[in-house]
Amino acid sequence: MSKKQMSHKAYLQIIMISATFGGLLFGYDTGVINGALPFMAQPDQLNLTPVTEGLVTSSLLFGAALGALVCGKLADRYGRRKMILNLSFLFLLASLGTTFAPNVSTMVVFRFLLGLAVGGASSMVPAFLAEMAPHEKRGRMVTQNELMIVGGQLLAYVFNAILGVTMADTDHVWRYMLVLSAVPALILFVSMLFVPESPRWLTSKGKKSEALSVLKQIRDEKRAKFEFNVIEKAVEKDSELKKASFKDFSTPWLRRILLIGIGVAVVNQITGVNSIMYYGTQILQESGFGTKAALIANIANGVISVIAVIFGIWLIGKVNRRPMLIIGLCGTTTALLLIAIFSMVLDGSAVLPYIVLSLTVLFLAFMQGCVGPVTWLVIAEIFPQRLRGLGSGISIFFLWIVNFIIGFAFPILLSSVGLSTTFFIFVALGLLGISFVYKFMPETNGRTLEELEEHFRAQYDKESTMKSIYKAQ
Structure with a gap:
């Protein structure tokens, strides 16, 4: 079946599935370390300490x-599709490098390279999907990437449990866990060969006939022409400005958008979600489970994440972004508070591991059902076309920096101050996150990307006018 014969919806679905294999790799490569660490840390393997354990994870x-x-920034210059294609090769190379790493130093180097691919995919795939989707489906389409991320994490937890239980006595079982990520890397590379470039990016580079052709493949002809005209006008307006750079964010209304993007990204991480996604097995061990039982129990975290994201994708088309994020943050902070309290009150109790497991599941239900989908969607949609790649890249840079700090510090905190105190720290951070969203985050639902840009410009102009009137009085 040719692209012309294929329905617009079906082709758009193929594009989405192909691109979101980047999200699947993101999920698998961040989740697999959860089960690999206990085996990697053994004296006859990499002999990890709490510090080197944090280093391997956080690199x-x-x-x-x-x-x-x-x-x-590279995606703005060379195109979203081409960069995702190149990243698939880096995913494959780094996956094999971590699999065969003979020592901690080599492992850290290849984990760093794997991180370059994960970070690139985390910024480019949502932006690519946002630019391909019709505005009424943008929320659900972009959050499909979140589903693939948690799906990748669930696959990692399942394979970790299977290999960890059946091959626990086998040397280098963690290497088998790591090498499996090479498979989706190959699928991503092959599938992206058949995916077109973003019509918004093509228009911005003067390739207007190609842009219109792509739109006609994923929209009906009347709508394709209408959207092309809207995109063309937005690009012409942007072309009057200089090339995208960090200096652009010195403009007050753009600086506000950037600070909102960074703030939402940081709030996502200070919930402590990745302390559970990376160290869930260790948290369950700390609460009283054995290694094999913890590996199996950790699958529950992956299952609830997938279910919650599916619910979140449905919900995001029904409700506004801002209240959805606030409700999610209230839920995650409450779950962490209960973990901290019960870990202190029931320390050493036989029932504690099951309470902690139940509360981590509750935490992830709110996190993956509300906080995660809204975070990635807002970052993908608030920046104007000319600055979308750079703006989302900067925001997600801060997301990963906070993620790095938490990933490195968590095993050290866990070994030094214990489970309860560690989670009390995340409760305090969660309260700060709720305050930020309530005070600063605007509503973005129900507008096209171009309308959002006009909204932020108009909002700044209105505020500037009010300030001028106030000063004149």
Whole structure:
């Protein structure tokens, strides 16, 4: 069946599935370390301490921070599709490098390279999907990437449990866990060969006939022409400005958008979500489970994440972004508070592991059902076309930097101050996150990307006018 014969909806679905394999790799490569660490840490393997354990985990996150920052700018220059295609090769190379790493130093280097790919995918895939989707489906389409991320994490937890239980006595079982990520890397590479470039990016580079052709493949002809005219006008307006750079964010209304993007990204991480996604097995061990039982129990975290994201994708088309994020943050903070309290009150109790598991599941239900989908969607949609790659890249850079700090510090905190105090710290951070969203985050639902840009400009102009009137009085 040719592209012309294929229905617009079906082709758009193929594009979405192909691109979101980047999200699947993001999920698998961040989740697999959860089960691999206990085996990797053994004396006859990499002999990890709490510090080197944090370093192995967080080296990927530091690489992801740089990848998000650099790849966002490269995507603006060379195109979203081409960069995702190149990242698939880096995913494959780094996956094999971590699999065969003979020592901690080599592992850290290849985990860093893997992070570059993860960070690049985390900034480019949502932006690419936002630009391909019709505005009424943008929320659900972009959040499909979140579903693939948690789906990748669930696959990692399942394979970790299967290999960890059946091959626990086998040397280098963690290497088998790591090598499996090479498979989706190959699928991403092959599938992206058949995906077109973003029509918004093509228009911005003067390739208007190609842009219109792509739109006609994913919209009916009347709508394709209408959207092309809207995009063309937005690009012409942007072309009057200089090339995108960090200096652009010195403009007050753009600086406000950037600070909102960074704030939403940081709030996502200070919930402590990745302390559970990366160290869930260790948290369950700390509460009283054995290694094998913790690996199996950790699958529950992956299952609830997938279910919650599916619910979140449905919900995001029904309700506004801002209240959805506030409700999610209230739920995650409450769950963490209960973990901290019960870990202190029931320390050493046989029932504690099951309470902690239940509360981590509750935490992830709110996190993946509300907080995660809104975070990635807002970052993908608030920036104007000319600055979308750079703006989302900067925002996600901060997301990964905070992720890096938490990923490195968590095992050290866990070993030094214990489970209860560690989670009390996340409760305090969660309260700060709720305050930020309530005070600063605007509503973005129900507008096209171009309408959002006009809204932010108009809002700034209105505020400037009011300030001028106030000063004149």
